[in-house]
Amino acid sequence: MNKLKIIIFGVGSGYERLKCDMNFDKVEMLAFVDNDIKKQGTIFNNINIVSPKEIHKYSYDYIIIASQYYLEIEKQLLDMGIEKKRIISYYYKPNDINYDVKYNKHIFKLFFKEDMEEKNKRQLLPIAEDGKKMYNKNYKEKEDKWSCTDLNYTKSIIQELLKEMKRLGIEIENCSNILDVGCAKGYFTEAFRNFGLNSYGIDYSDVAVNMAKDSFPSCTFQVMDGFNPRLNEEFDLVFVRGFTGCNTHNLNFVSEFLNKYIKKLK
CATH class of the missing domain: 3.40.50.720 (NAD(P)-binding Rossmann-like Domain)
Known part of the structure; x- marks a missing residue:
């Protein structure tokens, strides 16, 4: 060969x-x-x-x-x-x-x-660790290339999302709990809070989470591996946007770890 x-x-x-x-x-x-x-x-x-x-x-x-x-x-x-x-x-x-x-x-x-689908299933933690190093490096740089840091923009996105959910008959009341998976610097998490929701954000980057805590102290942020969430609370809405796990893995793999979040929905 x-x-x-x-x-x-x-x-x-x-x-x-x-x-x-x-x-x-x-x-x-x-x-x-x-x-x-x-x-x-x-x-x-x-x-x-x-x-x-x-x-x-x-x-x-x-x-x-x-x-x-x-x-x-x-x-x-x-x-x-x-x-x-x-x-x-x-x-x-x-x-x-x-x-x-x-x-x-x-x-x-x-x-x-080997087949990457099988490899992805077996190497959850190493992939998360690699991602953590990569994202920490990015967030430390003066120019953040990967996350959104425009609160007006994130608020407009969440406004459209809530409007579409309402059109579909899904009502999210004030003081509902919302979880932002892969929250980065917390701009989408804060956008949800601006609409009267109790906002929680998790990210595996401790650098990003510390920045989020400093910028948006009214939200709750925690360093956590999004592939293996350890959550005590239950949520009315789980928001997953731009999360590395969804962007880089096949659908079978994605559905497996998303099921862990479904268990935390009220």
């Missing part, structure tokens, strides 16, 4: 996760690529790290993007004249309509160790 010849774009934490899934007997890694000039020209895992300009020197099957900034990297590669079908990304945003999930997964199955 011929090995797939691949180039990995990115040598950070994204690759550390990717390599755990790879069957190295099925691939020939030609090079790493990174935009960081300091890394270019060095050796990583006994393989050269080169600049993007050197990609054309290699005869490869696919370039695997191992970075959360895959959209920017994909554009960079396309601008260099590289065919889109040769660009595969380990990460993707759920609202990215241009990301061909089926095609990317088909390629990954050619050299991944």
Whole structure:
């Protein structure tokens, strides 16, 4: 069996996760690529790290993007004249309509160790731990790329949500308990409180939760693994928006951990 010849774009934490899934007997890694000039020209895992300009020197099957900034990297590669079908990304945003999930997964199955659906079921906690480190790093940065920090915007979203629920005959009364899963810095949690609800938020990022507590002291926030919730209260509404577990896993996996929240509904 011929090995797939691949180039990995990115040598950070994204690759550390990717390599755990790879069957190295099925691939020939030609090079790493990174935009960081300091890394270019060095050796990583006994393989050269080169600049993007050197990609054309290699005869490869696919370039695997191992970075959360895959959209920017994909554009960079396309601008260099590289065919889109040769660009595969380990990460993707759920609202990215241009990301061909089926095609990317088909390629990954050619050299991944095992079926990812089964792996996801077995590795709940490590995935949560990886996510915690990644999100903590993001929340510490001056520019937060992943969470919403516009209270007027979150209030408008919640207003529309409550209006639609009412239209469907679902009434949420004042002082009802609402749980925001993956609350980040708490802006959606606070938005619910603005409509008279008792708002609780959980997130696995202690950095985000501390920020939420400082910004919105009238809400209740707790550091908690969203995959394995430990909840004492019952809730009238569980709000899950932008939670990593729903964005990155298959529906069977998602339904399993969401059932844990259904048990906490009044």
